[in-house]
Amino acid sequence: MNTSNRFGKLFDEATSINEGAAEHGQVGSFKCETCSPIRRRGRKLTAQDVEVMRWQAFYGASVSELTNDYGINDRTVRRILVGDIWPTAAGPLRSKGTPPRPRQEALQALLNREIKPDHEGHIRGREYFQLNDDGYAVINKNSKKVRVSRIVLKHFKGPAPADKPIAAHLCRYRDCVNPDCLYWASPWQNMQDKYRDGTMPMGDTHPCARLTERQVILLRLVRPAWKECRRWSYELGAPQATIYSAAHGYSWKHSPKAPLIVWTTAESVDEIPERLRAPNLVLAHSP
Ligand SMILES: [Zn+2]
Ligand SMILES: [Zn+2]
Structure with missing residues (x-):
């Protein structure tokens, strides 16, 4: 079997695919039984190869499939398909404007306000x-990954002010890209948001934590005096001052599970000064 016969047969098969074949799934994954096992890598392309390649692409073969089939890189395949290379060879050409990728389309739709928010807004x-x-949602821009939230904010609210460089969320979803959920924030505002969302490392989740939340709950119930904290220090393997601070509410102020019991004459939390109203405050009255 000589080469020209082989490719002649492939070409005949490729061009004789009728409309009925599409229904049987033969078009997109078209492979000639005679030729497909043969590795063509390293062999010079002929005008006939190029013609066949263009027909394969016309009937739905992907660039990566053609890359494998012909042993040439994807950039060369694309240039052949649009006619940059082999302009004289036959076969149907692709239009030169490469279709934008879906993610880029989604970004454009987002900037045009064509994507509607979900039922939660x-x-x-x-x-x-x-x-x-x-x-966070990211997209490739000049071969770098850029956060979509920054692009959206820049588009709708202008570039970031010098003192508010962070694209922050009003909602608690990090991947949310709704322009109505985003604002330029200062580092301070962003930290407040993290407290609000419970994503600020605190208590157990703080990398420097010397005590666990369970231990703090225990200490809050026992409320050891300073001298007793020395014994607890040996027991729990944390410094005496750490024990005392946790037990008496100077640290772990944000742990809602460890009730901060305060002996007071106040009847309700409203009588406590606002800056001292920890969320876990429990008032206790001496008998
Ligand atoms: Zn063949
Ligand atoms: Zn949102």
Whole structure:
């Protein structure tokens, strides 16, 4: 079997695919039984190869399939398909404007306000974009990953003010890209948001924690005096001052599970000064 016969047969098969074949799934995954096992890598392309390649693409073969079939890189395949290379060879050409990728389309739709928020009023980035390790929606821009929230904010509210460089969320979804959920924030505002969302490392989740929340709950119940804290220090393997602070509410102020018991004559929490009203405050009255 000589080469020209082989490709002649492939070409005949490729061009003789009728409309009925599409229904049987033969068009997109078209492979000639005679030729497909033969590795063509390293062999120079002929005008006939190029013609066949263009027909394969016309009937739905992907660029990566053609890359494998012909042993040439994807950039060369694309240039052949649009006619940049081999302009004289036959076969149907693709239009040169490469269709934008779906994510870029989604971004454009987002900036045109064509994507409607879900029933909760958010536009979850995970449905349209890639998420980075931190859970934020990102998109490729000049071969770098950029947060979609920053692009959206810049588009709708202008570039970030010098003192408010952070694209922050009004809602608690990190991947939300609804322009109505976003604002330029100062680092201070962003930290307040983290307290609000419970994403600020505190208590157990803080990397420097010397005590666990269970231990703090125990200490709050016992409320050891300073001298007794020395014994607890040996027991729990934390410094005496750490024990005392946790037990008496100078630290772990934000732990709602460890009630901060305060002996007071006040009848209700409203009588306590606002800055001292921890969320876990429990008033106790001496008998
Ligand atoms: Zn063949
Ligand atoms: Zn939102």
